Amino acid sequence: MDWEGKWNFKSYKAHDIQALYQHFKIRKSGEIDEFMLHLVGADYVFLNEGKAYSLSGMHYQSGDYVIQDDFIWINGQKAFQIIEGNPDRIILKPLGFIFNQDDTTANDVFLTYEKDHQYTTFELDYTAPKYNTWRNQSKDKEKRQDIINRLKQQVEYSRIYFEKESKLHQMVKTIGVELPFLFYNNGVVVEKFHPAQKWLKYYQNYEDQTFAYNMLLHAFKQSTYEIIEADDILAYNSIIFNRMQDYLETLNVSIPSEEE
Template sequence: MKKIYILTFISSILFSCTSNPEDKWRGKWNFDSYKVEDISQLYSYYNISKSGEIDQYLMPLIGVDYLMVEDGNANNLSGLNYSSGKFTADDKYLKINNKKVYEIIDYRKNSVKLKPLMLEFNQDDNPLNDIILTFVSDDLYNTTELDYTQPQYNKWRKIPTDKEEPQTIIDRLTQQVEYARIYFEKESKLHNKVKTIGVELPFQFYRNGIVLEEYDPMQKWTNYFYDFDDQQLAYTYLLHAFKQVNSEQIKTDNILEYDRLLLKNMETYLKSVKVNIPK
């Protein structure tokens, strides 16, 4: 009996030595909430006096973020920053491509608290200013199909550093609509609901269909275009695409299927657009 105990003990040591500590991060972690110790610091930073306005500034930066870890790689969306590459982790930091992305504040099996190191408020020396994000494990998510965390669906997130040609703007918009469609299909299949803020276009989803909101420069999706003129051009074509496909007959009684087809038709229409506006 003693030999059995010894063998068991030895095997457990060997397992702990060979087990990858990063395996505990495997899967998808969804943004759940944020916390800041001294909210007055952020109010002061933004020169805000009225309570409740801070979300207007934080949510476009935070959004519905995720961390997807699989086979030693990670796809991470944190505010406006999307990163993808080799994933490593220790007791203090999560790294993607050997760059620190999060500081680990607290880890539990189904929820983690992380300090996003990319946010400008988190780069000073005052811990009271730190924004801490809580992520929860999504056991339903898998990468067998419609994996919107993958780089091919997130190419449009590379924010331009200069004016873009009209066709480039429409192509970026088309990729955004494709992402919205993939996001919608995946989330509705898994959870039978869609978090509107995760679809980075001015859409609102209701029980009887999709509504396209009026243009608002505070909307997160506009941040991926260089300036106001580029945003206006993108919205003009988005509105035209919405009206174009919304006038078509989509014959289905399933509202989720209706929404999926509408987004798919918008994507198809925008892919057919060829723009050549003289300067």
């Protein structure tokens, strides 16, 4: 079986969903996703040339993988049991999930991934570590210039993601993806500010979030100020992202007095 490629998270299943609710102290069934996807789910798992990349909620991880018998090993640790595998779908049992570590199978959780047969590696590969460095949040309070640098990396990721997905699909979907943009058939817009947006979670407080958003919005307005001449929507949006990156590169933000 060809394991290499991009596998998109499709769903999860538990033998005893009520036991999961009790474990996470869930009161409403709809709340389970908030806990499950951050713990054992992922927007995608990407396997290529012995490297494994995964995006789960806000967490991007990479490492070496080996498939032996019915298990996937990540960085020398047995990470998943392969329950079912075929060219289009794999079902995995996450072994690192504490809830699974018992003597019975009644509470096991299973994850289903579907193969994206259109996705192949080449220069525009947004799953690559070099395009995901902005996910490494600093433990210390960030300076304004640090926020600008992170924002530049996020815009670059957005450009790569858009250009890659546009070559694969007729419509670019951002559900579950940490982008501050909405894509339409005739252009792209910046989402309205809301602290709950995934991409803002990397900034440590409301003040930093609003600063990042205002810088992003200003960069977007600057990029669309002049007339854009393009043959199609792909080229149009690519010009916007490139202009935004160029504008953010010119910014040199001073440190507020309270941070000095």
